[in-house]
Amino acid sequence: MLGKTAGGLYWMSRYLERSENTARMIEAGQRIALTRSSSDEEWISILQAAGTLAGYNAKYDTITGDTAIDWMLRDPANASSVMSVVEMARNNAKLVRTALTREVWEAINECWMVLKDCLARKVSERDLPQVLSKVRQRAAFVRGAMHGTMLRNDIYDFARIGTFIERADNTSRILDVKYYVLLPTALSVGSSIDNVQWESILSSVSAEGGYRLTYGQKVLPHQISQFLILDKRMPRSLSFCIHKIRDNLEYLTQDYGTRLPSADMADALCRSVSERSIHDIFEMGLHEFIAGFLLDLSALGQQTELDYRFNE
Amino acid sequence: MRQTQNQQGQSQSQCFDEMWGRNDGLREPYGKFNEWFAEEDPARLRAKQREAEEVFRLTGITFNVYGREEAAERLIPFDIVPRIISGREWTKLERGIEQRVRAINAFLHDIYHRQEIVRAGRLPAEMISKNAAFIPEMIGVTPPGGxxxxxxxxDLVRTGDDDFFVLEDNARTPSGVSYMLENRETMLRMFPELFSQNRVQPVSDYPRELHRSLSACAPNATTDTPVVAVMTPGIYNSAYYEHSFLADKMGVELVEGSDLRVVDGRIAMRTTQGYKAIDVIYRRIDDDYLDPLNFNPESALGVPGIMDVYRAGGITIANAPGTGIADDKAIYSYMPDIVEFYTGEKAILQNVPTWRCSDPSSLQYVLDNLADLVVKEVHGSGGYGMLIGPTASKKEIAEFRDKLKSRPGNYIAQPTLSLSTVPIFTKSGLAPRHVDLRPFVLVSPDGIKITPGGLTRVALKKGSLVVNSSQGGGTKDTWVLGD
Incomplete structure (x- = not known):
């Protein structure tokens, strides 16, 4: 396989994953805006978690739900807006088209066509839920086509690595922005404001249902951390994602018959998560742990690009 | 039946319709189609037409139009009425095409070696030495397999039952073969019954034949499985869809210049496991961009040093650099002589009479008759920069006259041919529209292979002679019947 193709598959998957994650964050933000009186703070943390606060501030003077949503959904000046990333996912899919099944290509192409159409104009508040669910639905179609039609070979491995690096990155950013409400000291506060924050964290990673199933009705901050960082059953937890990345790098190692530095890095990162309890993590500092994880994750992404010659 | 007879009455009597002749009754190849069409419900056909367009849109069979932001990606309209050619007609075409292609290859070899045709006085020396498409780097180089x-x-056009003319030779990087294949797939899916009623020769072997033909041209033909790759300028190129389609169907890598470099005297592509040598490169980029060291130094699309590897016999480039001179519009006018010179036979396929405006007496004739002629740029393509006298306004003709006077050598002129028509399906039933035909030919040391079919381009506007997709033309499935 061409190095460029591996890179195209990796980025195609990252961008697709990002489109879905961004839609989910907007959904969480909108929900808080509708149910609570003050939501500007919430939009700031959402923009921050999406890594686009600086870009937003460069364009707008004030933060309102209306402009934040438009910025995150469809602003071409925002390289991480849903429309921008879907466009980039499709361009990468075009680049690697020979590596994709017809079903996968058509699902991506249709995703782009549908979203280009419904994001052509500003989305009204009335249409927002429908548009957001369309974004998630289209990403799900692509995932389904990949799952159902692609060979489990290096093509699939690179796509999966991209998906899980992006997902781990997304979950960590959300945790990083909100870490202070998850600290054990926050429990003593126990105000309704914290409940809002906890709810927002869980809903922005689609984890409310999973959390309830696991821990019941009572929401406790250290359990949220446990669930989103260490729970191997939760498909958006750091532990789940990093294990998937390691597995896929391991398949590549076996397939190509050479072990490269990225595989060792993924191993080390897996251990740093699975050998710790949530209490160890609080001990070392939640913020410090997440910040360290984000750095390691980004280094792992870069090493993978290098090991498999994505670029010249 | 009612509908088709109405249309027959309407068709322009002065030009040849491939379904109805010159109003002298249904032509034989269309017999079964006509029966089928008469029984069809127009509403169902309209739905099918929309369905076909939806399939194309979803598959992303698009082309990019340069310089038109709002239509960055467009579909080429597809018409559901097949263009049908009888086996007998095809056999004759095949012989003519094969002869012409053999002559073109012999011509290219000659002009890059001894230039016998110039020595024999059949072609003026300046037609070669002053031609921008002539590449001095190819002098004395014989490509692998010759x-x-x-x-x-x-590109062929038809004016009568037995009259086919070559319009252009397209010897550098002809495109459109993906439409030949996808149009057929679409028709098979939509109208399977038509294919059980008619014996249509298949075209679907093309990618396999292409792979075989390219492999047979590998520099070291003893290699069992030569590595073939398709080279594209990238995803923004107007024909990118076709490049990825062909790579996919052949099961080979689709590479760009940035994937390639010279490694140990070979051209190699960067894979996830290191550099891997390529034997045959089917490049879809122009000569000028191929090698920044040997040609255009500004090119970021090519591979520095590929020409040196090529000259040393380390890789096959298809088509060979410098072939463009053979489809140059000024050389075109000499093609009947060229065919005769290299094959010793009269050309089977006719040339359209051509005035070379570089010649003063021809220029005078062209200037005097602009309103009746088609004038083309010698190096132009895609229907850009041409004048179609009969449909041009007085103002356009006047403007073109000035351009022509200031650079006569840049133009050739041809009479306006009365191109044949084939019906398309419109809101009011069948209606005749002008067409051309591009069959696809593969050449290797094992022989010349012509796929029975090709790309039929159709001018969708009534009376229009411009079939180019960049100018609003459409395509049709092209059938060659088995006899």
Whole structure:
């Protein structure tokens, strides 16, 4: 396989994953805006978690739900807006088209066509839920086509690595922005404001249902951390994602018959998560742990690009 | 039946319709189609037409139009009425095409070696030495297998029952073969019954034949499985869809210049496991961009040093650099002589009479008759920069006259041919529209292979002679019947 193709598959998957994650964050933000009186703070943390606060501030003077949503959904000046990333996912899919099944290509192409159409104009508040669910639905179609039609070979491995690096990155950013409400000291506060924050964290990673199933009705901050960082059953937890990345790098190692530095890095990162309890993590500092994880994750992404010659 | 007879009455009597002749009754190849069409419900056909367009849109069979932001990606309209050619007609075409392609390869070899045709006084020396498409770097180079034009897409037009003319030779990088294949797939899916009623020769072998033909041209033909790759300028190129389609169907890598470099005297592609040598490169980029060291130094699309590897016999480039001179519009006018010179036979396929405006007496004739002629730029393509006298306004003709006077050598002129028509399906039933035909030819040391079919381009506007997709033309499935 061409190095460029591996890179195209990796980025195609990252961008697709990002489109879905961004839609989910907007959904969480909108929900808080509708149910609570003050939501500007919430939009700031959402923009921050999406890594686009600086870009937003460069364009707008004030933060309102209306402009934040438009910025995150469809602003071409925002390289991480849903429309921008879907466009980039499709361009990468075009680049690697020979590596994709017809079903996968058509699902991506249709995703782009549908979203280009419904994001052509500003989305009204009335249409927002429908548009957001369309974004998630289209990403799900692509995932389904990949799952159902692609060979489990290096093509699939690179796509999966991209998906899980992006997902781990997304979950960590959300945790990083909100870490202070998850600290054990926050429990003593126990105000309704914290409940809002906890709810927002869980809903922005689609984890409310999973959390309830696991821990019941009572929401406790250290359990949220446990669930989103260490729970191997939760498909958006750091532990789940990093294990998937390691597995896929391991398949590549076996397939190509050479072990490269990225595989060792993924191993080390897996251990740093699975050998710790949530209490160890609080001990070392939640913020410090997440910040360290984000750095390691980004280094792992870069090493993978290098090991498999994505670029010249 | 009612509908088709109405249309027959309407068709323009002065030009030849491939379904109805010159109003002298249904032509034989269309017999079964006509029966089928008469029984069809127009509403169902309209739904099918929309369905076909939806399939194309979803598959992303698009082309990019340069310089038109709002239509960055467009579909080429597809018409559901097949263009049908009888086996007998095809056999004759095949002989003519094969002869022409053999002559073109012999011509290319000659002009890059001894230039016998110039010595014999059959072609003026300046036609070669002053031609921008002539590449001095190819002098004395013989490509692997002696093949220059591995893939050719000759443009043919028809004016009567037995009258086919070559319009252009397209010997560098003919495109459109993906439409030939996808149009057929679409028709098979939508109208399977038509294919059980008619014996249509298949075209679907093309990618396999292409792979075989390219492999047979590998520099070291003893290699069992030569590594073939398709080279594209990238995803923004107007024909990118076709490049990825062909790579996919052949099961080979689709590479860009940035994937390639010279490694140990070979051209190699960067894979996830290191550099891997390529034997045959089917490049879809122009000569000028191929090698920044040897040609255009500004090119970021090519591979520095590929020409040096090529000259040393380390890789096959298809088509060979420098083949463009054979489809140059000024050389075109000499093609009947060229065919005769290299094959010793009269050309089977006719040339359209051509005035070379570089010649003062021809220029005078052209200036005097602009309103009746088609004038083309010698190096132009895609229907850009041409004048169609009969449909041009007085102002356009006057403007073109000035351009022509200031650079006569840049133009050739041809009479306006009365192109044949084939019906298309419109809101009010069948209606005749002008067409051309581009069959696809593969050349290797094993022989010349012509796929029975090709790309039929159709002018969708009534009376229009411009079939180019960049100017609003459409395509049709092209059938060659088995006899």
């Amino acid at each position: 093949i220059y034009t591995h893939i050719v897409g000759i």
